[in-house]
Amino acid sequence: MLKIACRTLFIALFVAAALSGCGRKTLPIPPHAVIPKAINNLNFFQDESQVVLSWTYPGETTIGTELRNIEGFQIFRAVVPESDFCETCPIPFSSSVEITLNQAVQDKGKNRAEYTEMVLRPGHRYLYKVRTKAGWRIISDDSNIVSFSWESPISAPVNVRLRPGDREITLSWQEVTSRTDGTSLAATPRYQVYRSSDDKGFIPVGESVLATEFRDPGLVNGRTYEYKVRAVSTQGASKIIGIASSVASGQPLDLTAPIPPHNLTVVKVADGVKLIWARGVESDIAGYRVFRRSSTGDKRGFVGETGTRQTWFVDKSAPAKQKLLYSITAFDRARPANESFFSKEVQYEPF
Secondary structure, X not given: OHHHHHHHHHHHHHHHXXXXXXXXXXXXXXXXXXXXXXXXXXXXXXXXXXXXXXXXXXXXXXXXXXXXXXXXXXXXXXXEEHHHOOOOOOOOOOXXXXXXXXXXXXXXXXXXXXXXXXXXXXXXXXXXXXEXXXXXXXXXXXXXXXXXXXXXXXXXXXXXXXEEEOOEEEEEOOOOOEEOOOOEOOOOOEEEEEEEOOOOOOEEOOOOEOOOEEEEEOOOOOOOEEEEEEEEEEEOOEEEEOOOOOOEEEOOOOOOOOOOOOOOEEEEEOOEEEEXXXXXXXXXEEEEEEEEEEOOOOOOEEEEEEEOOOOEEEEOOOOOOOOEEEEEEEEEOOOOOOEOOOOOOEEEOOO
């Protein structure tokens, strides 16, 4: 009996020891050497239908070593009625979503990530933060927090008109005073102009303006430019972008005439009167026009014209034995062409 009791005790102790060695282990804690640095530049862009979060994802760990693997990102959101929002109160992050690195990165050549939020309710405050995920339980600390208010979109500017100028276009539009739900804006909005040329998409032009007019200089004459305008309002630190106007397009016009030709001289030749002058310096000169009048008359008459390469002209119809006064102008390639003032008149006297 004693042997049986000892054997039973030995087996019990062995089983207990085995169980204690094979019990459930606690979850391993990832080493700091692989934890990503926290994102510190979370930002957002807000237009009439969505908000796009963007950030630079880390390339280093918390101890400065190279971060070799990123699986994706955790995005946390809090939604609070604007009337209940408290800047100093704890933020009630109540929902989250995980996206992969491939889902977040649009441009593979840059370490920029994006997330688009389209389900938004007017009258609410939205707050976001992001974490980087490098593996199972290998997650960074929280990013900075961004916050914005969402309201019904601001109505689109209407009656957008273009006034072409020389290497510039001036836009004007009607003031925006309400949102799409009919409610009035609390303050006068600013306006952001967007421009597109050569089918490269619309990009902002300059800073937003308070006026309902915008001058866009430095353009190429004859090229077609397309424009849209959006009203922009601010609510606290949030910038709210309104609905885009209809597209308006136009071309800048060359309105600058060449300088008058100079160094005009006239000589008698066998078949008439020959005029010679110096070539103009402008690159867009298309040609020259010749005019004459009698020494006793006030009205100039058109005689003929030349191309840009020819800086001489023979007046074969010059009246014989008359004193004549000649002048020329230069014109460019614009449509309609810009023509210079008359050159200094030169007198011709027959022998």
